[in-house]
Amino acid sequence: MEKDQIRDKDIQYVIGNLLRYGVWIALGVAALGGLIYLFRHDQEIVHYGSFVEQDINIFVLIREMFQDVSKGKGESVILLGIMLLFLTPILRIIFSLIAFLFEKDYLYVGITLIVIGIICFSVFFGFAH
Template sequence: MDIKNKTNSLADRDIELLVARLPRAGVITASCIVLIGGIVFLMRHGSAPMPSYHHFNGENMDYTTFGGIISNTWQLNPKGIIQFGVMVLIATPVLRIALSLFGFGLEKDWLYVAITTIVLCVMLFSTIGGLKV
């Protein structure tokens, strides 16, 4: 085994490990962010009276757009922090697919590059297509 194959093999193994560990790290990170947001929410609004659930009131644009969620997170708004945690959770499988695409590209496995590109495009289209502008 020459040095080039050994180096390439190590890089492939590193990417495989990263792809395997990404979902766990993403779920743990998202859970921690949501937990922090929940704690902040309870500290600020825990003694508020119970809301009326007889009529549905949707969230305003601050919590349904990417910019609004990021802005509210920076302002330490508890609902914004919770929504940011949900965004991290949703981004986890998309990042895993993108990382897999990168790995298949390094391996020059063009069939899997094509299939993974299609899957990534479908995921991004369905995710971004649901956002309000």
């Protein structure tokens, strides 16, 4: 019984650190992107008169984001930080799935797979309108 308690505490420790460091990394990336953006666009005048809504595929958005991050564009670095922030709890769910598989707790494996399925469905088939 002692071995299971240590394993549960270890899993909780890793999950806690995953969330903690994931948020800090996302914050650091977004802040870096904000600094890049401010240094490159500090003299621009912002026009708030129009907003153009774009209907874009998530895969296209991610590809363009990484291309622009490699070019050092601040907007894309900020977007990468936001994506990392969204990914942090998803990685926690995936890690929990792996932990439940090791513990052979198949009820929670099933529940976690349902949650992952709902997240994937909403990301890939969700409507903005």
